[in-house]
Amino acid sequence: MSVTSLIDTALDRTVVLGYGWPGLLVRRVLPDWPDGPERMDGKVVLVTGAGSGVGLAAAVGFARLGASVRVLGRDEKRADEAAALTREQAGGDVDVRPVVCDVSSRAALRDFTTRFLEQEHRLDVLVNNAGVMPDERQHSVDGVELTFATHVLAPYVLIEELTPLLARSAPSVVINVTSGGQYSQQLPAGDPESEETPYSPKKFYARTKRAQLVVTEQWAERLREQGVHVHAMHPGWADTAGVRRWMPVFRTVTWPIIRTPEQGADTIVWLGTAAEATDSDGLFWHDRRPRPTTYPIGADPDPEEVREELWEYVTSLAHGERSA
Template identity: 35%
Template sequence: MKWTVPLRSSERRCERPRVQRSGYEAAAKSFVASDLDVNVSGRSFLITGANSGLGKATAQEIANRGGVVHMVCRNKGRAEAAKEEIVELSKNQNVHVHIVDMSSAKQVWEFAQSFSQSNDLHVLINNAGCMVNQRELTEEGLEKNFATNTLGTYILTTALIPALKKAKDPRVVTVSSGGMLTQKLNVDDLQFEKGAFDGTMAYAQNKRQQVILTERWATQNKDIHFSSMHPGWADTPAVQSSMPSFHAKMQNKLRTEAMGADTVVWLAVSEAAAKQPSGLFFQDRHAVATHLPLAWSKSTTQDQDKLLATLHELALKFKP
């Protein structure tokens, strides 16, 4: 599942045309078609949230190109139905389903450890996400947005880095959101325990955290190519259910799921993407700034260090 949080006031006026369908269509005029004319047979791709929306569109495109696809999903019925459709359209039988709740730190640890023992991995695509509008705790006592979007992504990625380092041309792609441009990292309230809860703001905070993690992972692991990206405003089931008024207002201007997933696929399979510096933030196959002009959203190195330390401590707490 993937939501892209709308920007506000001046940010919205500046960004809106670029993130809509029309922005993709304009950008696509400069795409190099041959970038995606690739065969990835023998390469293994793990995609979280792969049964619908951008995750499913990404899984389909990779299966079409012969890749081994590992779909990490929460709901078995929907996952199996999506797998059946992907296999039918791609004629690729190398599509596998793994049932994992990304909001459960223990489940993510157990899956990552088990997966890396029995599978090769070339590309990890962190796509799963949630935007819960009321503050809700998981069974492990964690705020659900943070548990899914930030801690789950952190645990899965760090646990699979050793497996990725064994592969040729390993990559990690994390699907973030332009909503993070509205947020400055707040390490003093990662689980939104203070003040009134705002699910949209919490989600955008998580997306900012993912971009910072991507930058740090790239610095720490020079032999793996890391990237994060902004899919634009896409018409996905998650947007329809979690942001109904926004969807109703913008429906005709939203990107298709394939448009939203295009840069994910490009980052995951193309040679052109691998030639880009590691750790960058992309939109429509181009690296873009992680902060708006005036840069009020920039965080200190100390705050970023605190984020990493807190996630490390929390992750170890739930490690089997």
């Protein structure tokens, strides 16, 4: 292993420095820091959860590269605000358009994807970034546990429904924004929505992010032959509205090293144009490098039968074959 790789790995394993802004700054000066991102003129990008934080920063980054960006908000007001903020921060003559969908609703997702397929001629990058961390256990309008509906079911439906556009634009990239917190959780065998587990906001957030990562790997296997490359990434510790709202103590403790949303979004924007993203499939990225999906000090790898159980469960929910 080279000295550069040793430094990068040490930052990753220590977590504190690697997930904060010092890790990104050190990696940027290492000799093998990847080039890019490249210009994206003529390409279309869809970003969910684009109203603030990492999602907004990613949308701004893509717009600055010349992409035509669709920013998705839960309702018209939020979508319009997200588009206005993206245009303001990107500056210049940028093409940013609001689109509306409550991603926790299957019916809303189907209506949105139907409209999107009719209105758009291509989709080069799909960023699934929308996230929630409710204080109490909540369920979507479909009766699905809300973090599971938002982090697992919604990306599944968006990927499935928008595959025709993604395949038409191949090579295209799907980026699922997950969390380093997933290292602490295993998939719950026989209980995909964790209904048998006492509710904990942080635990459910991390557990559904683990599920999102597993579904990412499964989609990657199924779509690679169509030129659609599905990846996951985590932004490290970024100072977002969600962190300030749901994790104020964590933000207070980490404020000396917490990243800006732009630093957290760096790998998302880079993956949108990087050859590394279309030369591979199903990887878990942080700071422009693929990372292990489990570590010895975290949760054990998920058994294959539990991974398949999750896929079958999400598929049945997505197709309305199962009541939550």
